[in-house]
Amino acid sequence: MSDYTAGLAPGVLPDPVTDRQFYDGVPARRLLAFLIDVVLVWGIALIVGILTLGIGFFILGFVIAVVDFIYRVATISNRSATPGMRFAGIELRQRDGARFDLFHAIGHTLLFYVAISFIVVQLVSVALMAGSAMGRGLHDLPFGSTMINSPA
Template sequence: MYSEPLSHLPDPIRQAEFYDGVAFKRGIAWFIDTAVIIAITLPLALFTIIGIFMIPVYFIVVGFLYRWFTISGGSATWGMRLMAIELRDAYGRRLNGQQAFFHTLGYSVTMSTVVLQIASIVMMLISERGQSLTDMVMGTTALNLRA
């Protein structure tokens, strides 16, 4: 059905339970992650002299580091873990530090432009595996964790 290397991932037709509701769960996880990033960013900004003027920069840096470290540590951000989903590479393995860095970089580039954000959301909603723009480029996908 799929050519290599995507054939290492669960088949979206025969094993649909791995992909059921993943796009919605990713949306909820995004809100959770954003709340965590804000909770880290605000104290940093408020307790430094020029921090209040640097909130957007702090938010971007903290967000990047948070996503990179949490994804490289368990193939999911804290929000994804709460929603019981995780990222897998094209071979079905958890993402390592390098893959997590590039996934986070791709996410950051996508979030920098409204057109790319919309395209990524639409791709998550219409693709068989619920893959975002970054996922399509990297060959990664988000899966429901096994019960």
């Protein structure tokens, strides 16, 4: 399957002025996707806790961090979106409009963790997502990536 889909020109991200349909409603969809992914990750962590006969519950923070990292990297590198993102109808794209690969998925996930680890950084990131034309958060900027509505 191609890295590009119908309606998205190869080599570039959609312009937020002329191709607004790719960005309409993305901040709210990002929040929905995040909440869905949190529920799914906690569900997986609960299963891990049960499968380890309760030992996983003693290190629940670590289990959640590991499950979340694997969940995000595996799903973003595979389809450029987590299950929550797919449900919300959005996906991540690289600077050139291509879907995420393993390298970008790992980098984006690590930067996401940095952003959510510090309240000020997280607040700035949320403000950028809500107020910028492309809806990028701080963790999107180093790679030039952005979240768009999934093309048809």
